[in-house]
Amino acid sequence: MKVKKIFDDICNLNFLDIYKLLKLFKKKFKINYKEKKEKIIKKDPKIHVKEYSGNKISLIRTIKEILSCDLLSSKKIVDNIPFTIEKKFNDQETKEIKKKLEKLGCVVELK
Secondary structure (H helix, E strand, C coil), X not given: CHHHHHXXXXXXXXXXXXXXXXXXXXXXXXXXXXXXXXXXXXXXXXXXXXXXXXXXXXHHXXXXXXHCCCHHHHHHHHHCCCEEECCCCCHHHHHXXXXXXHHCCEEEEEC
């Protein structure tokens, strides 16, 4: 019941008071919001291909496989190096794709 009362009291506060309350919590418990934001940003890295030196046809096929697109679209992407793959992948998929591209002779950066 005590927690419910506190919650109800907080719900009745205006925005300025809630802001002040959050600042006090932040100071008391040493909460750093910037760290959490950085972790979220790193969660879905984008794959950026900077350079390529190798068999162009292999790269076109690999991009086709990664993006599930047709050959013409993947050729246009490869012709415009450097490029960024905007599709979201989980961390494991991202690492596998990076390794695949590096084996083909690409210089890959995760952004």
